[in-house]
Each structure stands twice: as C-alpha cells, then as structure tokens.
Amino acid sequence: MRGQMFIIAAVFMIVGIILIKNMINFDVIEEQKSFIESQSAGRQMENILNEYKYSANIALVQPQKNISGFNYMSNLSSFLRKDIKSFSSLYMFTYANTTTGKISVAVGNFLASGVNITLNATGSTPLGYSFLLQDMQSTVKEFTYNSGISEVNITINYTMQPQSDLEMVHVIIKNYTVSYFDVRLHDKNIQLRAKEVHNRTLQVMQWTT
Amino acid sequence: MRGYIYTLEVVFAAALVFTAVIFIFNLLSPQQLTSTKVIKESAYDVLYYMDVSGSLRPVVLAGDEPQLESLLSKYLPVNVGYESQICRESCSLVNIETNRTVVVVDYYVAGLRDTYIGSKVRLWAWQKF
Numbered sequence: 331m332r333g334q335m336f337i338i339a340a341v342f343m344i345v346g347i348i349l350i351k352n353m354i355n356f357d358v359i360e361e362q363k364s365f366i367e368s369q370s371a372g373r374q375m376e377n378i379l380n381e382y383k384y385s386a387n388i389a390l391v392q393p394q395k396n397i398s399g400f401n402y403m404s405n406l407s408s409f410l411r412k413d414i415k416s417f418s419s420l421y422m423f424t425y426a427n428t429t430t431g432k433i434s435v436a437v438g439n440f441l442a443s444g445v446n447i448t449l450n451a452t453g454s455t456p457l458g459y460s461f462l463l464q465d466m467q468s469t470v471k472e473f474t475y476n477s478g479i480s481e482v483n484i485t486i487n488y489t490m491q492p493q494s495d496l497e498m499v500h501v502i503i504k505n506y507t508v509s510y511f512d513v514r515l516h517d518k519n520i521q522l523r524a525k526e527v528h529n530r531t532l533q534v535m536q537w538t539t
Numbered sequence: 540m541r542g543y544i545y546t547l548e549v550v551f552a553a554a555l556v557f558t559a560v561i562f563i564f565n566l567l568s569p570q571q572l573t574s575t576k577v578i579k580e581s582a583y584d585v586l587y588y589m590d591v592s593g594s595l596r597p598v599v600l601a602g603d604e605p606q607l608e609s610l611l612s613k614y615l616p617v618n619v620g621y622e623s624q625i626c627r628e629s630c631s632l633v634n635i636e637t638n639r640t641v642v643v644v645d646y647y648v649a650g651l652r653d654t655y656i657g658s659k660v661r662l663w664a665w666q667k668f
Contacts, residue, residue, distance in 0.1 A: 337551065340552035366576045366579070402649070412629070414645075
C-alpha cells in the first residue's frame with residue numbers, strides 16, 4: 331500500500347467522524363444550549379418582574395403617586411425595551427385616591443405592535459374606555475368611583491392580533507395600588523411569558539401624643 | 540528511502556486524524572457548556588444575593604463601581620475572573636483581556652427605597668484556570 335493511500339484514508343475518516351458527530355451530538359448540544367439560555371432568560375424574567383414591582387412600590391411613597399407610577403413604569407419599560415432585544419411588555423398601574431375620589435389607571439404598551447385596549451370599572455363613572463395604544467405609548471385614564479363603595483373591579487381587555495387577553499384586578503378604595511404586568515421574552519429559541527398582579531396598600535401612620 | 544517516505548506519510552495521516560478528532564470533539568463540548576452554565580448561574584446568584592442582602596442597590600445608586608467590584612470579589616469563586624459596570628443607558632465595551640469564553644449577566648435595578656434609578660449592573664465573567 332502506498333503512503334498516499336493512508337492520507338486519503340485519513341481524509342475519509344475525518345469526514346466520517348464529522349458526519350457521526352453531527353448525527354449523534356449536535357442536536358443534543360443545541361438542546362442543551364437552548365435549555366441553558368431558557369434558564370438564563372427565566373432568571374432575567376424574575377429580575378424584570380421584581381423591578382416592575384419595586385417601581386410600583388417607589389411610586390407609592392411619592393406625593394403624586396399616579397404620576398410617579400406612570401413615569402416610573404414608562405421609563406423602566408423604555409429602558410428594558412432598548413436594552414433587551416427579546417423584551418416586550420404591557421403594564422397597568424392603578425391608584426385609588428380617597429381624597430379626590432378618583433381611580434387613575436396608567437396603561438403602557440411596549441408589545442412592539444399597536445394594541446386595542448378596553449378598560450372597564452364597576453361602580454364608577456365612566457364605566458369604561460376603549461382606545462388604541464401604539465407601541466411605546468402610555469396613557470392615563472381616570473374613573474370617579476361612586477360614593478359608598480369600598481371596592482372596584484377594573485378589567486383590562488387587550489387585543490394584539492391574533493391573541494386577546496382579559497385580566498381583572500380588584501381595587502380597594504383606600505389609598506391602594508394594583509399593578510398588572512405582562513412581560514415577554516421572545517426570540518428565535520426562547521418564548522417566555524409571565525403575567526403578574528401586584529398590590530400594595532399605603533399605610534398611613536398616625537401619631538398620638 | 541521509499542520506506543522512510545511511506546512511514547512519514549503514515550505518521551502524517553495519523554496526526555491529521557488525531558488533530559481532527561480533538562478539534563471536532565472540543566467544539567461545544569458538554570464540559571464547556573457546563574462550565575459556562577455554572578459561571579453564568581454563579582454570576583447571577585451573586586448579584587441576586589447582594590440585592591436581597593441590601594448591599595447592591597446603594598452601590599448602584601451611588602454609581603460606585605470600585606465598591607461594586609470589591610463586593611463581587613467577596614462572593615465570586617476565586618477561579619472566576621470578572622469585570623463589572625453600572626449603566627444608566629447603554630454599557631460601554633470594556634477591555635477584557637482573555638481568550639476564554641466570557642459570559643455576560645445583566646441585573647436590573649429600578650430603584651432604592653423612595654428613589655427611582657432605572658439602571659443595570661453588567662457583569663462579565665470567565666473561568667481563569
């Protein structure tokens with residue numbers, strides 16, 4: 331056997347090894363990579379949800395809670411949207427003000443597409459709003475709740491073709507905030523989505539002498 | 540003389556196969572994936588621990604990167620090299636001198652107590668040895 335034959339045989343062997351490697355291991359490794367990425371995205375999702383909740387809590391200790399809530403949620407959403415390619419979200423921040431008798435509802439759309447939104451509130455005037463919110467837009471709607479009631483149900487219905495989502499939150503009329511977050515991390519390998527409702531009552535300290 | 544050349548060709552062919560096997564099986568080996576996973580998890584866990592223990596947010600609010608790196612050095616394993624940055628908008632590229640696989644972990648910090656910050660900590664980490 332001539333020496334060149336060994337080199338030719340070596341080339342065939344290498345091609346064979348590459349083929350075997352692709353058949354056996356490549357899919358497994360790709361799945362492992364996707365799994366690791368999804369775990370990492372899961373942690374990122376947890377971090378994002380916590381920071382949305384933290385923003386709502388910061389707003390609650392500001393003098394103008396509704397405006398602060400609106401600003402913080404919008405700023406956080408814009409920041410995340412610019413920073414994470416796969417990120418999109420929709421948020422709602424509600425605050426019941428016993429002094430004015432009004433419930434303000436801030437809604438922000440960062441779902442990367444225009445969304446048709448319907449907001450309804452029980453025992454309030456007006457009973458509802460319907461509007462289109464473009465991507466990266468936020469708005470505030472106000473309801474005046476009827477005197478004598480202690481709880482209002484606020485329903486948000488948002489449609490982004492082909493999917494429609496309906497969520498209802500209970501707002502207790504006592505310096506109270508309820509926030510709703512729909513956060514998504516979507517790219518070619520990972521499809522993560524989390525919805526969360528966060529409520530918080532403002533405790534008014536009364537000092538006696 | 541011919542026999543000597545044949546032997547050289549055989550040795551060359553064997554070396555070719557040997558190198559190819561090492562190269563092919565080293566690409567994306569499960570061990571490499573595991574170590575990347577472990578480093579990434581450690582990096583996130585350290586930032587999370589610093590957050591829940593109350594040391595992360597004051598440092599981010601102050602924008603104190605030396606203090607952040609000092610805290611990170613306490614918790615990250617000794618065989619993990621790292622570089623960190625506190626970013627309000629986008630993070631600038633840092634000069635990382637390593638030929639190792641570098642993982643990047645972003646940890647978002649919305650605020651501290653009654654102050655909204657809207658920042659993130661970016662941590663680059665790699666295995667030193």
